[in-house]
Amino acid sequence: MHPTFQRVALVGKYHESGSSAIVESTRAVISDLANFLSGMSCEIVLDKSTAESTGLEEFRTLEVPEIGEQCDLCVVVGGDGTMLGVGRQLATYGTPLIGINQGRLGFITDISLEHYREVLPLMLAGEFEEDHRSLMLGKVMREGVCVFEAHAMNDVVVNRGAASGMVELRVEVDGHFVANHRADGIIVATPTGSTAYSLSAGGPLLHPLVPAWALVPIAPHSLSNRPIVLADPVEIAIEIVAGRDASATFDMQSMTSLHHGDRIVVRRSEFRARFLHPKGWSYFDTLRRKLHWNTGGS
Template identity: 45%
Template sequence: MSASFKTIALFSRPQTDGLDGRILDEIDAWLSQRGIQVITQTSRSVRLIQAAGHRADLALVVGGDGTMLGVARTLAPLHVPVVGINRGRLGFITDIPLTDWQSALTAILDGQYAIEERTLIEAQAWRGERQLFNARALNDVVISRSSRAGMIEIEVSVDGLYMYSPRADGLIVATPTGSTAYALSVGGPLMHPSLRGFVLAPVAPQSLSNRPILLPDSCTVELTIHHGRHARLNCDMQTFSELEEGDRVTLRRSRDASRFLHPPGYSYYATLRSKLNWHEIPGLEPRRG
């Protein structure tokens, strides 16, 4: 075993579609046979995830991207690396197919892996001088209209400079990790995870000239609700706050970053080809890497 990983926290959600509890037991037993202490945690409680993270050298997530997001975001301040075994639908950030978990973990425990830092966004919502909300996002921060209301109007400022006030169904601020999620579906660009920037993308804007824009992640973005009752703020679609007219949201890069651990052979470009169904050239053998 690797001296680096003496204790591994095993995270999952029992309600994940297709996740058989026997798989978790098998992984637990396999790790234990190699002299590794295993901490199993199936709760979504932030407190319990943090408690497991404080004791672990590595976090192993079995599930989908949603589970991976929650664990990686929570453990970021603890600097615990996270690796995912995909048992969800898409699996953009859970690298290891369920069928390959033994070979991948064997290599990782032998020290064959790469660690990559992923940017987080720090979001704070304010009503006057009162803070309503404070949370982090690994994928994106979204302000959206209520299902009971029409478009919302949001004033956007960057480092204190006014940018514009789009009328739209919502506004997305995404990290490079989140550029392959909701922001992609509204026409945002793909960003390599190593890039230092944010995607600001309107959702169904009234003006077709309101296009996504890339911003440096060294800036502070302020979003003020000018028109639109019952707007909603969410981080990674997992933490929420209701907003009223006049409320403002400040966004900046978090001081903490999530640490993703990748198994041997990992390639971001291979992930894009696989998950986005990019086709190879007809008649040629598929390329590796």
């Protein structure tokens, strides 16, 4: 079976201060996967950080941007966090990703380590479901100047300080005033991020095909401040009105020490991540498994 993807990059979950057992486990998985794909006539390259952390030296290495420029496919071994980090970087190149989960199956890393030998040959021959995920571009504006900018695939979160009380946040959508929220913070979530922090804060589930964001207050002072779903072409601005030590995170990339008057501006990115799933994959199957929904029965 001749593979559709000729040059395949491998990225593994690595821990800079991980135990020798964790490193050895990751090394064994990446080595086995690389040799398996090589046997399918794929040219294998490793993410440079993965190669350095595992000590694997027999394969060519590339930085993640170089993977985007030179590779047909990226296979990520780890969990959803690893997949999000790599997907965010490769979205600008349109590189498709396949996720293999070392532990519990994730929302976007849905191939178990035990089954990749049966699943990957079919996917590499073109039998897969393609799933595009939108990204947000977030900026922190201070006195009209951008002081921080990042892409986010899950969410942009504005939080109160750990030792302070609630914050007051002025929210605007496309320049129209929405409300001043007094709360522990507020989340702007993509459909991908709707199953993450947003869900635990009471936000709605958004199907990946829905072009929308969820705007979700965190522990609001007024119970009438409810989550709202917005069309994703809009621009959302969140201004720090009151509160100490507020911070903003963009998929957990932090921008701390926000000042009063700072504006966190979120809009849709021009880029989308490309995830590939096994043929027959369904988003609802994933929700049912991960959220332990009743599967019914006869």
